[in-house]
Amino acid sequence: xxxxxxxxxxxxxxxxxxxxxxxxxxxxxxxxxxxxxxxxxxxxxxxxxxxxxxxxxxxxxxxxxxxxxxxxxxxxxxxxxxxxxxxxxxxxxxxxxxxxxxxxxxxxxxxxxxxxxxxxxxxxxxxxxxxxxxxxxxxxxxxxxxxxxxxxxxxxxxxxxxxxxxxxxxxxxxxxxxxxxxxxxxxxxxxxxxxxxxxxxxxxxxxxxxxxxxxxxxxxxxxxxxxxxxxxxxxxxxxxxxxxxxxxxxxxxxxxxxxxxxxxxxx
Amino acid sequence: xxxxxxxxxxxxxxxxxxxxxxxxxxxxxxxxxxxxxxxxxxxxxxxxxxxxxxxxxxxxxxxxxxxxxxxxxxxxxxxxxxxxxxxxxxxxxxxxxxxxxxxxxxxxxxxxxxxxxxxxxxxxxxxxxxxxxxxxxxxxxxxxxxxxxxxxxxxxxxxxxxxxxxxxxxxxxxxxxxxxxxxxxxxxxxxxxxxxxxxxxxxxxxxxxxxxxxxxxxxxxxxxxxxxxxxxxxxxxxxxxxxxxxxxxxxxxxxxxxxx
Numbered sequence: 255x256x257x258x259x260x261x262x263x264x265x266x267x268x269x270x271x272x273x274x275x276x277x278x279x280x281x282x283x284x285x286x287x288x289x290x291x292x293x294x295x296x297x298x299x300x301x302x303x304x305x306x307x308x309x310x311x312x313x314x315x316x317x318x319x320x321x322x323x324x325x326x327x328x329x330x331x332x333x334x335x336x337x338x339x340x341x342x343x344x345x346x347x348x349x350x351x352x353x354x355x356x357x358x359x360x361x362x363x364x365x366x367x368x369x370x371x372x373x374x375x376x377x378x379x380x381x382x383x384x385x386x387x388x389x390x391x392x393x394x395x396x397x398x399x400x401x402x403x404x405x406x407x408x409x410x411x412x413x414x415x416x417x418x419x420x421x422x423x424x425x426x427x428x429x430x431x432x433x434x435x436x437x438x439x440x441x442x443x444x445x446x447x448x449x450x451x452x453x454x455x456x457x458x459x460x461x462x463x464x465x466x467x468x469x470x471x472x473x474x475x476x477x478x479x480x481x482x483x484x485x486x487x488x489x490x491x492x493x494x495x496x497x498x499x500x501x502x503x504x505x506x507x508x509x510x511x512x513x514x515x516x517x518x519x520x521x
Numbered sequence: 522x523x524x525x526x527x528x529x530x531x532x533x534x535x536x537x538x539x540x541x542x543x544x545x546x547x548x549x550x551x552x553x554x555x556x557x558x559x560x561x562x563x564x565x566x567x568x569x570x571x572x573x574x575x576x577x578x579x580x581x582x583x584x585x586x587x588x589x590x591x592x593x594x595x596x597x598x599x600x601x602x603x604x605x606x607x608x609x610x611x612x613x614x615x616x617x618x619x620x621x622x623x624x625x626x627x628x629x630x631x632x633x634x635x636x637x638x639x640x641x642x643x644x645x646x647x648x649x650x651x652x653x654x655x656x657x658x659x660x661x662x663x664x665x666x667x668x669x670x671x672x673x674x675x676x677x678x679x680x681x682x683x684x685x686x687x688x689x690x691x692x693x694x695x696x697x698x699x700x701x702x703x704x705x706x707x708x709x710x711x712x713x714x715x716x717x718x719x720x721x722x723x724x725x726x727x728x729x730x731x732x733x734x735x736x737x738x739x740x741x742x743x744x745x746x747x748x749x750x751x752x753x754x755x756x757x758x759x760x761x762x763x764x765x766x767x768x769x770x771x772x773x774x775x776x777x778x779x780x781x
Contacts, residue, residue, distance in 0.1 A: 262634030266620075269627045273661070340620035345677075348582035349635045350608040508586045510545070513579040 255358065259351050263359020264366065267333055281329075281367045282374040285321040289375050292317040293383035311471040313441060314385050316464060318375050320440045323401040323460060324431040325371040329364025330409025331416070331427045338421050343515040353500050360413070361406050368405075390470050396481055397463045403488035404459040408434075410495035414502040418511070439464050459488040534593075535560050535609075535685050535717035536581065541590035543576050543741075550576040552741040554590070558685065558717040563707070565728045565749060566721045568738035569769035574721050577738070578614070578687050581719070583607055595684050608636065611681055613674040614689035621663020625654055625673050628662055629680065636681040648676040651706065667694035675703065679710070686710070686718045692727060704731050725749075725762040735761075737768050744768055 271277050296309040303309070337346055346356070379385035387394050412427040419426070437451055438460040444452050455461040462484025469476045506512035534557035543551040551573040558564045566574050579585035581592055583599050583606070592599045597606040619628045626645060633641040649655045652672040657665065662673055671694050678686060688707070692700035708731060711718050722728050728735060729749045737745040745752065745768065749761050758764040 256637055258634045258637045262631050265634065266623065266627075266631045269623055269631070273622065273624070273627075336620075340622060341618070342620050344579075344582075344584055344614070344617040345619060345632070346635070347584050348607065348610075348612060349632070350604040350637070351635050352604055504586075507584060510576075510579075510585050513575075513585045 255352070255355055259349075259355045260359045260362060263333070263356065264362045266336070267363040267366070270336065278370070281325070282371050285325060285371045285375050286378060288317055288321050289314070289378045289383070293379065296383065310383060310385050312468060314379055314383055315387070315390075315467060315471070316440050318379050318385070319397065319401055319463065319467065320431075320435065320460075321375060322368065322372055322398065323405045325368040326364050326402055326405025327409040327412065327431060328428070329367045330360045330406060331412045332367075333360045333363040334409075334413035334416065335424060335427075338416060338424070338515070341515065343512055347512060353503055354496070357410060357496060357499060360409070364406070364409060365402075390467065393466065393470060393476070393481070396485065397467060400459050400463050400481070400484050400488050403485075403492050407488065407491040407495040410492070410499050414495070414499040417499070417506055418502045420511075421515075434458060434460075437461070443468060457487065459484040459491070462487075533559055535595055536719065537591075537593040537596075538577075538581070539591045539593075541577065541580060541592065542588045543573075543580060543585065544588045550741050551580070551587075554738070554741070554743055556736055556743065556746070558719055560684070560715045560717050561711050562734065563711050563718040563720055563732050565732035565735035566719055566738060567723075567725075567728060567735050567765060572738040573741040574738055575614075575616075575689065576741075578612070578689055578719070578721070581685075581687060582610065582612055608681065609684040610687065611636075611678040611683040611685075612687035612689070613671070613678040613691050614687075615671070615691075615693050616689070617674070618670055619662045619673060619677060621661060624659050624661050625649070625665075625676075626658045628673065629677060632677050633680050638680055644680060648679055651679075652676045668696060668699055671695055672699075672703075675706075682714060682716075684716055686716055688718060688720045690722055691720070692722070692724070700727070707731065725760065725765055729761050737765070739768055 296313045299309040437455045438458045444455050462480045466481050536558040541554040580587050594606040595609045599606040629645045735749045753764050
C-alpha cells in the first residue's frame with residue numbers, strides 16, 4: 255500500500271474543513287447536544303433516585319461510547335459521500351489508487367474527524383457532568399477499539415451500499431446506527447431483550463462493550479471472554495466489510511455503474 | 522489495417538487494444554475493436570453519439586470491465602496490472618469535472634498525491650504556468666468558467682507526465698483562441714514528452730489539424746482508419762466532416778466501405 259494516495263484522501267477532507275468551517279459543525283455539534291441532554295437527564299435521575307444509584311457512568315458513559323461509534327461510522331461514509339456529491343468517481347478510480355488505499359484513506363479521515371468529536375464529548379462529560387472512567391480502568395482502551403472497528407466495518411458496508419444502489423440510497427446510511435441500537439443494549443442489559451433480539455445482539459460487537467461497561471461500573475466481576483468475542487467479531491466484520499466493498503466495486507466496474515456515476519451517458 | 526500491420530504497430534505502441542468487446546444484456550456497445558496508439562502519435566477516435574467512444578475510453582481507464590479482449594498500456598495488461606498501467610495514463614473529459622468544492626491548487630495537490638508524484642509542488646507550479654492558471658490557483662473549481670475548468674482538467678491530466686493521454690472532447694468548451702493554444706500544447710506534448718494521445722472530438726477541422734491518424738467508430742465497430750487529411754479523397758468526399766456525416770447516417774455499409 256502506498257502512503258501518498260492515502261494522505262491525499264485525508265488531505266482532501268482537511269481542505270474541505272479549511273475552506274468551509276461550517277462543515278466542522280456536524281462533527282461535534284450533535285454529539286455535544288447529546289452529552290448535554292443526557293447529562294442533565296442523568297443529573298435529574300440521580301436526584302430522584304437518591305444516593306444509592308449513579309446514572310452518570312451507565313447512561314452518560316453509554317451515550318459517549320455510542321456517539322463515538324456513530325461518529326466513526328459516519329466519518330467513513332461522509333468521506334465516501336464527498337466523492338458521490340462531487341461526482342468524482344471517474345477521476346478517482348481512473349488513477350492508480352487501489353481499493354485498499356482508498357478505504358484506508360476514508361478510515362483515517364474518519365479517525366481525524368471522530369477524534370474532534372471524542373475530545374468535545376470527553377470535555378463536556380467529565381468537566382461539566384462529572385463522568386469518570388476510573389471504574390473502567392485499562393478496559394477503556396479495548397472498549398474504544400472494539401467500537402472503532404465496528405464503526406469502520408459499518409461505515410465501509412454503508413459506503414458499499416451507496417456505491418451499489420446509487421446516490422439516492424444515501425438516506426439508508428444515516429439511520430443505520432439507530433437501527434442497530436435496540437439490539438446492542440446501549441442503555442439496558444441484553445437480558446432485557448426477547449430471545450431473538452438477544453441472538454442478533456450477540457453478533458454485534460458493541461453488545462459486549464456495553465455489557466462489559468455495565469459490569470465494571472456496577473463493581474461486578476468482569477470476565478474478558480465476552481470482550482474478546484466482541485473484538486474477534488469486530489475484526490472479522492472489518493475484513494468482511496472490506497471484501498464486500500471490493501466485491502461491489504468490481505460489480506460496478508463490470509456493469510458500468512461506476513462509469514455512469516459520473517458520465518452523463520455511455521456511448 | 523491488415524493484421525500484420527496492426528501487429529507491427531502494437532509492438533511499438535503505448536496503447537494496444539485487441540478484440541475489445543463490451544456487451545450489456547440488450548446491447549453490444551463495443552464489438553471486436555482492435556487498434557494501437559504509438560508514442561508521439563495523436564489518434565482521433567471519431568464517431569456519432571452512441572458509437573462506443575466513451576465506452577472504449579472507460580475500458581481503457583479501467584472504470585469499465587470489458588466483456589472480452591485485452592488492453593495494454595505501455596505493455597502492461599490493465600486487467601492484471603491495473604495500478605501500474607493507470608500510473609502511466611491520465612485523461613481529461615468534459616463530463617468528468619474536478620471537485621468543485623476544492624480550489625485549483627487543492628485539486629492538483631489531491632490528484633498529485635493520488636498519482637504519487639515526486640516534487641509535487643514544483644510540478645503544480647509548472648502546470649499552473651503552462652495553462653495560465655496562476656491567478657486562479659486559489660479559486661474553487663466550481664465557480665470557474667467551463668473554459669477555465671477545461672484548462673484545470675488538462676493540468677490535472679498532465680500531472681503524472683502520462684505516457685498515454687486520453688482526451689474526450691478537450692476543447693469543447695473553449696473559445697477559438699484558447700482551443701488553438703490547447704491544441705498547440707497537446708501537439709507539443711506528443712512531440713516532446715514521448716506521449717501517445719487518444720483524442721475524441723466532434724470538431725472535424727480540429728481533428729484534421731491535430732490528429733496523425735483517425736479511427737471511425739460506429740455501432741461499436743471501427744469502420745475506417747487512416748490519415749484524416751487523406752481519408753476524404755479516398756472515399757470521394759470533400760471533407761472529413763462530410764465523410765463523418767455519411768458514416769454516421771449510413772454506417773454499416775457492407776465490407777466496411779464508406780457509402781458513396
